[in-house]
Amino acid sequence: MKKLLIVIVCLIQISAMSQQPIASNSIYVCPPCDNSCDDLKYKKSGKCHICNMELITKGELRNYQKPKEMTIAFYLQEGVEILDFAGPLEVFTVSGFKVFIVSKTTDPIVSQGVLKVIPDYSILNAPKADILAFFGGNGQVAAQDRSIINWIKKQEKSVDYLFSVCTGAFFLGQAGVLDNQTVTTFHMSIESLKQSFPKAKVLSNVRFVDNGKIITTAGISAGIDGALHLVEKIYGKERAKLTSIYMEYDKWVPGEGLILSKN
Amino acid sequence: MKKLLIVIVCLIQISAMSQQPIASNSIYVCPPCDNSCDDLKYKKSGKCHICNMELITKGELRNYQKPKEMTIAFYLQEGVEILDFAGPLEVFTVSGFKVFIVSKTTDPIVSQGVLKVIPDYSILNAPKADILAFFGGNGQVAAQDRSIINWIKKQEKSVDYLFSVCTGAFFLGQAGVLDNQTVTTFHMSIESLKQSFPKAKVLSNVRFVDNGKIITTAGISAGIDGALHLVEKIYGKERAKLTSIYMEYDKWVPGEGLILSKN
Structure with missing residues (x-):
């Protein structure tokens, strides 16, 4: 199962390569989801273009509790x-x-x-x-x-x-x-x-x-x-x-x- | 598995209802295959319209050996x-x-x-x-x-x-x-x-x-x-x-x- 998840993450990374988000001093981030988007930063609120989760601010990230695996x-x-x-x-x-x-x-x-x-x-x-x-x-x-x-x-x-x-x-x-x-x-x-x-x-x-x-x-x-x-x-x-x-x-x-x- | 086979046979029977073959004194029959066509008779050689097997004569049927289940x-x-x-x-x-x-x-x-x-x-x-x-x-x-x-x-x-x-x-x-x-x-x-x-x-x-x-x-x-x-x-x-x-x-x-x- 771990192998499959790695493959999915790789696929998500490949998919992400065509849409490079802003990686500099931005204020919105994707809530941690174990995908490549965990390290990305965005300038605007909205949804993560990779995992589709609602973006949060860096401040919110400190108190963020990762949802459990379904x-x-x-x-x-x-x-x-x-x-x-x-x-x-x-x-x-x-x-x-x-x-x-x-x-x-x-x-x-x-x-x-x-x-x-x-x-x-x-x-x-x-x-x-x-x-x-x-x-x-x-x-x-x-x-x-x-x-x-x-x-x-x-x-x-x-x-x-x-x-x-x-x-x-x-x-x-x-x-x-x-x-x-x-x-x-x-x-x-x-x-x-x-x-x-x-x-x-x-x-x-x-x-x-x-x-x-x-x-x-x-x-x-x-x-x-x-x-x-x-x-x-x-x-x-x-x-x-x-x-x-x-x-x-x-x-x-x-x-x-x-x-x-x-x- | 038996149930599934019964369903398939039923489906084949339903399918057969639209094309009634000749059921009187005919000379060609379908080799036994456990489908509804086992009881049908045809006037001409060719393929069974239900199971697609090559038809045989009634004489050939006496010596026919049913192929084993694959x-x-x-x-x-x-x-x-x-x-x-x-x-x-x-x-x-x-x-x-x-x-x-x-x-x-x-x-x-x-x-x-x-x-x-x-x-x-x-x-x-x-x-x-x-x-x-x-x-x-x-x-x-x-x-x-x-x-x-x-x-x-x-x-x-x-x-x-x-x-x-x-x-x-x-x-x-x-x-x-x-x-x-x-x-x-x-x-x-x-x-x-x-x-x-x-x-x-x-x-x-x-x-x-x-x-x-x-x-x-x-x-x-x-x-x-x-x-x-x-x-x-x-x-x-x-x-x-x-x-x-x-x-x-x-x-x-x-x-x-x-x-x-x-x-």
Whole structure:
């Protein structure tokens, strides 16, 4: 992971070379973010052109507390579809998030009938995360488990974002957080989601839907686009774009979903 | 996996409904392939419009030996990039291939610094596969291991295809099979591959290169496209297309690579 971050930082440096900012006696600086822009100085307030963070004065820098690394709990159930979670895991890891794997227990699970995965934590000992993420592949059935739903309910108010790919939306629905939200899911489960959660507005033919706190995506490969959107939302377009370049995912179309809230 | 195959078969059935073949006293049939077309009859020779297999006569059917399920050994090293292998694993599993995971030993490995994976086999006890597949993420370093290279050398002549994603190409290079081949790799490793294997013609800015037996792809997300191409090559466009639809990967562009041989 360190290697990946170094690569991202290098990419950011290369990108920065074309737009040299003022490096003399200036008053605005970028809040420390472990990128090359930590050493830059600006004459005007505004946003850092590299990491997109709001610039602060040198005086503010003395009392500045660096925000902690965003953490994401990936909940993986037995039978979870591999690309559902692997696409977002690639995106979030390359973008500098800290991802950990949670399952009902710490016993190995089998993804896609093939890949044996050892979870980092069970729902009994998982640390608090900033984002909870859920994925399809047996999602509709696994979401019937009350112990998992109770685990979500205990923390859904305190997390920053709830993210689902494919039939991972059924976990969020069972936890009661899809009421009055506009959402999507795997193309073959649209009707089932509608029937299961009639208070949600379920859309088809959309790559992701962003309600602000709750982001749901269409099936399988759409998780990649939803994750890139969340990176863009949290860290800005530059970081999301560099991640897509690193991944050679030039098929990414920023904003290719329904964005109902930018917060 | 069974569920996925059922879905694919259903999709094939839906697709078939628009083109009803003759179901009376006809002489040509599709070789058994576990799809809905197994029960269809045709009046003329040619290819099955569902699975794209060459039709045979009813007489030939009596002596017909069903081809075995194609098997693919995914070699995963410590530090393997998650999407490098997870994209192709999704594609091949949904398309009906049998995938198993091989590593140097059967001890768990960590992908992307995050995902703990238990291999099915070590290089000492892995069964023979029809296809060997290699992936990036520490690929260049891992490919220096002579025991792994010897494992590849022992079987490279007898397998049907050799497939690599990203810096997985270094495994094939070290095994000596890239000489006089046209190949590609991760965009940040193009020069390194050229220097390491000067007898290979290394191309940049191409999603995959198909030499016939040896298929190499660009980095990370390009493995999805390379895998769909291999599905199309082996089982025909219909199956690859249905797989991409199931995965909601409408960004797939068939043939978006350099195809030097159709065999």
